[in-house]
Amino acid sequence: MPAAFFEVSGRTGRYMKRRTFNTLAASAGIAAISSPSLGSTKKSGKLRVCCVGFFHETNTYLTEGMGETTLDNMRIFRGDEIKALRGTALGGAVDVCEENGWDLLPGLIYGPDSSFGLVNAQFWSDAKKEMLDTLKAQMPLDIVYLALHGAGVVDKTPDLEGDLAESVRELVGKDTMIVWSGDLHGKITDKMKNNMNFFSACKKYPHLDMNEAARDAMYRAAAILAGESDPTPAYRKLPLMMPLSNTEEEGIFGNQLKEKCIEIENRPGVLNCSVMHGFPYQDTDFCGVYPMVTTEKNAQLAQELVDELSQWIWDHREEAFYPLNDLDTTMNSVLAMLDRDGRYERKQPTKGDIIDHTPIVIGDAADNPGGGAGGSGTHLLRALLETEGLGKVAFISIHDPETAQAAVAAGVGATIDVNLGGKFEPIAGEPIKTKAYVKSISDGYEFVRGGTAYGIPYTFGPSVRLVIADTVDVIVISGLVQAYDDSQARPHGIAIQEYDVIGVKSGNHFRAFYENFTDKVLIVDVPGATSRDITLFEHTQLTEPIYPLDKSTTFTVAN
Numbered sequence: 001m002p003a004a005f006f007e008v009s010g011r012t013g014r015y016m017k018r019r020t021f022n023t024l025a026a027s028a029g030i031a032a033i034s035s036p037s038l039g040s041t042k043k044s045g046k047l048r049v050c051c052v053g054f055f056h057e058t059n060t061y062l063t064e065g066m067g068e069t070t071l072d073n074m075r076i077f078r079g080d081e082i083k084a085l086r087g088t089a090l091g092g093a094v095d096v097c098e099e100n101g102w103d104l105l106p107g108l109i110y111g112p113d114s115s116f117g118l119v120n121a122q123f124w125s126d127a128k129k130e131m132l133d134t135l136k137a138q139m140p141l142d143i144v145y146l147a148l149h150g151a152g153v154v155d156k157t158p159d160l161e162g163d164l165a166e167s168v169r170e171l172v173g174k175d176t177m178i179v180w181s182g183d184l185h186g187k188i189t190d191k192m193k194n195n196m197n198f199f200s201a202c203k204k205y206p207h208l209d210m211n212e213a214a215r216d217a218m219y220r221a222a223a224i225l226a227g228e229s230d231p232t233p234a235y236r237k238l239p240l241m242m243p244l245s246n247t248e249e250e251g252i253f254g255n256q257l258k259e260k261c262i263e264i265e266n267r268p269g270v271l272n273c274s275v276m277h278g279f280p281y282q283d284t285d286f287c288g289v290y291p292m293v294t295t296e297k298n299a300q301l302a303q304e305l306v307d308e309l310s311q312w313i314w315d316h317r318e319e320a321f322y323p324l325n326d327l328d329t330t331m332n333s334v335l336a337m338l339d340r341d342g343r344y345e346r347k348q349p350t351k352g353d354i355i356d357h358t359p360i361v362i363g364d365a366a367d368n369p370g371g372g373a374g375g376s377g378t379h380l381l382r383a384l385l386e387t388e389g390l391g392k393v394a395f396i397s398i399h400d401p402e403t404a405q406a407a408v409a410a411g412v413g414a415t416i417d418v419n420l421g422g423k424f425e426p427i428a429g430e431p432i433k434t435k436a437y438v439k440s441i442s443d444g445y446e447f448v449r450g451g452t453a454y455g456i457p458y459t460f461g462p463s464v465r466l467v468i469a470d471t472v473d474v475i476v477i478s479g480l481v482q483a484y485d486d487s488q489a490r491p492h493g494i495a496i497q498e499y500d501v502i503g504v505k506s507g508n509h510f511r512a513f514y515e516n517f518t519d520k521v522l523i524v525d526v527p528g529a530t531s532r533d534i535t536l537f538e539h540t541q542l543t544e545p546i547y548p549l550d551k552s553t554t555f556t557v558a559n
Contacts, residue, residue, distance in 0.1 A: 047222065049097050050138045051082050051107040052131040052168070053147025054160065055090065056119060057185065059372025060153060060282040061529050061537060063117035065424040066374055068155065070123045073115035079106040088456060089207065092181070092214025093145035105138040109147045114480045116372030121155040128164060132171055143177045143221045144168055145214070150186015150201065151279040158284040158541075162191025169195040177221035181213040185244065185279045185371075187286040188235045197224055198231045198294065201274040203258045205247045206452045206512040220271065231271055234302035235292035236310045239546045239553050241280050242289060242320040243532045244371070246508050253319040260312060264305055269295050273309065280534040281371055285541045289313060307557040314555045317547060324525040324532050327383045334360055334501060335389060337520055343391035343500050358518035359499045361510065366528030367428050368507035370482035375399030375505050377428030378421040379526035384503055385432070385472055391500030396483045397463070397475035399423075399505075404478045407438045407464040414438045418466070420474070428528045436466035436474070442491040444477060450485040450513040458487070465492035473499075482506040485513035507532075 056069065077085065085091035086098065090109065097104035108131050135144065146168070152160030161182075168178055177197045184201040192199060198220040202210045223229035245254030257275060265273040276290035291309040295302040325333070337360055344357045367377030376399045384393050398421045410416045415437050422431035444461015460477040467473055475488050483504035486496050496502055497517060504510045507530060511521060525532045535548060547553040 047097075047100075047102040047142040047225070048105060048138070048140065049093070049102050049143045049145065049218075050105045050135055050141050051090075051093050051109060051145045051147055052134055053090070053108075053145075054110045054119075054124075054127055054131070054152060054164065055147050055149045056110070056112050056152040056160065057116060057149045057183065057279065057372060058118060058151055058153035058160075058282055059116045059529060060118050060284070062115070062372050062374060062425070065426075065529075066115050066117050068118050068120040068123075069112070069115045070120045071126075073113055075111045075113040077107075077109040077111070079108075082107045082109055085109070087211065088453075089210035090147045090214065092211040093147075093218050095211065096215050096218040105141075106134070108134040116369075119152065119154040119160065121157070124154040124157065124160070128167060131164070132167060135168065135171055139172065141172055141176050142225060143179065143218065144172060145218060145221075146178060146180040146196070148180055148182055150182035150184075150188075150276060151282065153282055153284055158286060159187075159189050159191055161186070162189040162195070165195040166191050177224055179217040179221045181210070181217040182276075183207060183210070184275065184277050186276050187278065187288070188237075188276055188290040188292055189286065193233060193235065197221060198272075199233065200272045200292070200294070201276050203247065203261055203274060205244065205254060205277075206509045208452060208512060216272070229271070230297040231294045232297050232299050232302050233292060233294040234299065234306045235290055236306050238289040238291070238310055238313060239544055239555055240289045240314065240317055240320075241278060241287050241534055241546050241549065242317070243280065243322075243534050244365075244507060245277065245320060245322075246511070248511070252322070253316065256316070256319070257313065260309065264293065264309060267305070269298050269301055270305065271296055273305065275309070275313070279371075280537065281530055283537075283539055283541050285543050287539060287542065287546065310555075311557050321548065325523065327379060327524060327526060330362060330522055330524040331383055331387045333522060334362070335387070338389070338391060338500060341520075344498055346498075357497055358520060359496055359502050360520040360522065361502045361504060361514045361518060363507060363510055363521070363523045364503060364505050364526070364528075365507040365523050366526045366531040367505055368482055368528075368530045369399065369480050369505060370509055371507055371530035373505075373529040374424030374428065375477075375480055375482070376421045376423040377425070377526070377528050378432050379429045379528070380503050380524055381421065381474065382429065382432055384501065385434075385469060391471070392498065393472045393501045393503070394489060394494055394496070394499045395472065395474045395503040396486065396494075397460075397477045397488050397505060399478075399480050400476050401478040403466075404462050404464050404476045407436075407466060407476065408441055408462050410438055412438055412441060420466075420476070425529050429526075434468055436468050439465040439467050439473070440492045441465075444479060444491075446487045446491060448484050448487050449490075450516070452509045452512045453484045460488050463488065463491070465489075465494070482509060484509055
């Protein structure tokens with residue numbers, strides 16, 4: 001799944017302190033009863049809400065290796081199935097409805113399952129028609145919540161989100177609220193701005209605040225309906241492309257940017273301040289950074305603050321680019337940590353015993369399925385196999401349906417010849433030819449137990465645990481999902497605290513889980529479809545210079 005489709009909120013309350021949302025929710029029901037434009041609520045006194053969406057973080061560079069995204073690659077929540085999203089990133093809208101007794105009507109949400117390549121044009125046409133038909137069947141409506149990512153790209157339609165918002169507006173009319181809060185790795189366009197009553201982005205990466213941001217959007221819609229709010233947005237597109245940046249590590253650029261947004265949002269008259277960091281792994285003219293500010297009916301203030309934030313980002317742009325650790329540097333660091341802290345030793349357990357060994361966890365950021373990569377890259381795994389002295393190693397995971405199928409067919413206890421990984425993107429590494437022992441097999445249906453996707457069921461399988469060279473356990477999955485936590489490995493008997501080194505297919509979201517167990521977390525950059533070196537990707541659709549692809553790019557707020 002992409003970075004944020006099922007993330008659970010960490011409710012800090014930080015965005016809510018200035019808002020009287022409890023009174024807004026109550027008054028919205030009163031206003032709905034008396035408002036002639038909301039005839040749907042006159043009878044019940046409840047707001048009528050419908051959620052539709054197409055949540056897709058499109059990596060166009062994966063299209064050649066994995067094909068276009070079609071219906072077969074999507075997970076669909078239809079009708080009342082959307083209620084299963086309660087408590088997740090997209091579930092903020094569901095939660096608000098259930099907590100306030102609003103009518104949550106049958107909806108339709110498409111979420112990615114096994115491909116993040118360019119969305120097929122005919123599939124998009126069919127999906128959009130079904131979403132519009134779903135809304136039409138529920139009209140009249142008070143609120144439409146759009147479950148969108150922000151980085152969706154359709155063949156011949158690079159602005160998926162704007163295209164849907166425009167079509168929904170044409171259908172429901174001007175009196176229905178259309179609101180959205182997205183993943184910060186997206187974009188903002190005029191189509192989105194002109195057809196939504198309120199829009200924002202989460203502020204955190206890992207995206208622990210998406211549920212909260214969605215709640216904010218829902219309550220803002222209620223406030224508008226109650227006549228208590230008039231959101232007035234402004235945004236800019238900066239000619240800047242930046243790598244994905246952790247916002248939760250104090251002092252680094254991503255963290256400073258988050259804090260700057262919070263500081264602006266706390267100023268009088270400001271409803272929201274967010275930044276779309278952009279998504280560099282797609283060849284479109286929408287690549288860039290998008291600061292946005294929404295005020296309470298003050299267009300001039302909104303523009304002034306957007307300009308201030310834009311200039312701040314541009315002035316600090318160099319800080320967004322940080323040193324990248326290659327394989328040699330990373331492996332040397334790992335060996336030094338092991339020599340310093342020791343390797344895992346098996347001990348006889350005692351009553352109340354706690355394993356105090358902490359593993360080293362390495363994020364394979366360049367082959368991160370959360371950013372659209374194929375998850376079959378072998379650079380890190382090969383280094384873990386070839387480096388001596390690492391102790392006990394686990395790798396979570398390799399996306400290789402062919403190898404998983406062969407292992408299942410051979411059965412537990414068999415030793416098989418494998419061409420492991422290297423199935424989708426040549427840049428991510430060649431297959432590893434070796435012998436592997438089939439240790440265990442799982443159906444791959446598990447619940448994520450921690451981090452940003454807590455409590456959500458995923459289908460990884462069939463999945464298998466292969467043992468290579470006696471000391472390296474490799475989890476091979478048939479599905480495509482990043483390693484949010486250890487849920488891909490636990491069914492196979494892997495206890496992470498009994499390992500010295502763990503490699504994970506994730507760029508940053510794994511931190512939210514693993515940093516509960518260890519402070520020894522590394523990121524390695526190797527060739528791959530989500531490399532942190534964003535200058536590696538060819539961009540043919542840009543109409544203006546953009547930094548750092550063009551170092552001579554300039555920007556001032558007067559532009």
